[in-house]
Amino acid sequence: MNIPMFKTGDKILIVSILIIAVFFIGWRSFGVGRDQQLTAVITQNGKLLKQINLNNLQAAESIDINQPLHQVILAEKGRIRFSESDCPNKICVKTGWLTKAGDRAVCIPSKVVISVVGQNQKMDTVSY
Amino acid sequence: MKKYICMLLILCLSVLSAACNNKLPQPVKSEDFALGTIIDQDVYGANAQKASVEVFAKIKELDALWTINSPGGDINKLNDHAGLGYVELKPETITILNEARKISDLSSGAAFDITVAPLVKAWGIGTDHPRLPADNVVKQLVSLVNYKDIIIDQATNSAALQKKGQMVDLGGIAKGYIGDIVTDIYKKNGITSAVANLGGNVVVLGSKPDGSPWKIGIQNPRSETSDIVGVVEVTDKAVVTSGDYQRYFIEDGKRYCHIIDPRTGYPIDSGLMSVTIIASSSADADGLAKAIVLGLDKGMELVKNYGKAEAIFITADKKIFVTPGLEDKFRLEDASHEYTYVQNGG
Structure with a gap:
């Protein structure tokens, strides 16, 4: 036509x-x-300590925190966690691997927070 | 014909720009530590920064006033004076004590009683060394629990605890009560869209900037990680959860949680793992979430009698009961596939 x-x-x-x-x-x-880009944001007492792009991470990375107590954060491709902590209840370590946007591990005694951020977050926050 | 081509061009361009230009306003995000927990805010609008700072300052001020975990403050003053008559307190403290009495009245003290503190102390809850107290100690301390023994003299901003040894702990209500103060601060600053999370107690103001409701995850009570069992959509509400999982200890194979039944003096064993309340008042939601003490039937009855709240009850056998008003707002999102959603729970 x-x-x-x-x-x-x-x-x-x-x-x-x-x-x-x-x-x-x-x-x-x-x-x-x-x-989706996954970024881990590590803060202490609200201040940024480190930001890691978890998608682009080729080799495992370990971050030592020494104040006010000893802690180790382990980042691998696509995931991150508290692997060691001298805090009393070790809730941060028990939280395990954070793998998706919105996941978070908190250590109240050391005021260290690992948050995984990215698009496509299923929710705005969690009631617990 | 040129006209049609022009119109087509404009149409295509507008589709294109809609596809590219869907960037939403960004919130001012902040986190801080107070009330023994982590507090997060996502605040939208011109005064977001100022309002967030104001919120943290107010929370810390009230925390210092009401904590029993460090010396000083009004609640320690009241407790130290138990059985010795009135002490003068800050007007804010009198207000929260009045509010706590009202919330205790909802269940006649069966679910929630702020004078349960001597038992909380005996069990070592909130310390690094929780322990099992002797039966006779529990029995003796239960006799001290009665919120009606808090006497308030409004005219002189004074309060008294009638019996020696009685103690008030605002731990079960402070986060909820402060949640309402937080939304008031937002409103005062002209904010119309914000979410604050006070250690698991969520308050949302308005809806999200795009007009959609806030999506609040409900914690999986048996997941050590931050897994959820579902999502509830809310606008202008508080979402408060009481769970048996936040703090617990295991002795001789038995699990003891941090919530003490004010009537028995023992950690709750009600067949519920968590209760989430959705209500306009964050303080009331916090109080009603203590329905976890009562079990499924009596707990649901408490929510029904209150009349202005919706609820999500999760039982020990992993069933999720939701009140009728939530059925189109709650969505099961259970990656563990262990939970069953029971409709028409109310």
Whole structure:
């Protein structure tokens, strides 16, 4: 079918704009979600100690905390945890591996918090 | 025809810009430690920074006033004076004592009683060395538990505990009560969208900036990690959970949790692992969450009698009961696949 009112240039323009639009929407809806960036944020008393991109981590990394007590944080590709702590109840160590956006481990005695942030968080916060 | 092409172009461009421009306003995020726990805030709006700072300052001020874990403060003053007549306290302390009495009245002291402190102390709850006290000690201390023995003289901002040895611990209500103060501070600063988490007690103001409700995860009571069993969607509400898992110890194979039944003096064993209350008043929600002491049937009855709250009860056999008003707002999200959702729990 040929619509004489459209010139070839017009048709090319319309089709290319449509293709770009479809591509963009597709990229926004699926692309970002699938290739989610996971970042671990380590704070002490509300101050940033370290930020680690867990997706790009090639070798395991260990972070020592010495004040006010001794703790070790272990980061591997896609996950992070408190691996050792001298605090009394060791709730931070028992929390285990943090693997997804929104996961968090807290040590109240040392005021150290590991939070994993990224897009696609299923919830805003947790009631416990 | 050029007109149609122009219209098509504009249409495509607007679709394109909608696809790119869906960036939402970013909250001011902050965390701090007080009330023996971690406190988080996500606050939106022009005064977000100022309001967040104000919130932390107020929480720390009230913590110092009400804690029994460090010297000084109004509650220690009241406890030290037990059986010796009135002591003058700060107006804020009188207000929370009045509120605590009201909340205790909801269950006639069966679920919640702020004078349970002598037992909390005897069990070593909140210390690094929890212990099993002798039966006769428990029996003697239970006789001291009665919130009606807190006498308040509003005119002079004074309060008294009638019997020697009686003690008040606001631990079971302070976080909830302060939750309401936090939302008041937000409102005073013109904030319309915020969420604060006070060691598991959540308060939300308004909805999210995009107009959608806040999504609050409900902790899996038997997961050491931060796993949840479900998500509840709320706007302008407090979401408060009482669980048997926050602090517990095991002796001779028996698990003892940190919540003491004010009537028996022993840690609760009610067949419930957690109770979550969703209500407009954070203080009331905190008080009602103590329905965990009463068990499923009596606990649900307490919520029903209160009339302005919704609830999620999780039983020891891993069933989740939800009040009718929550059925379209609660969603099971249980990665462990161990929990069963029972509809029409109320």
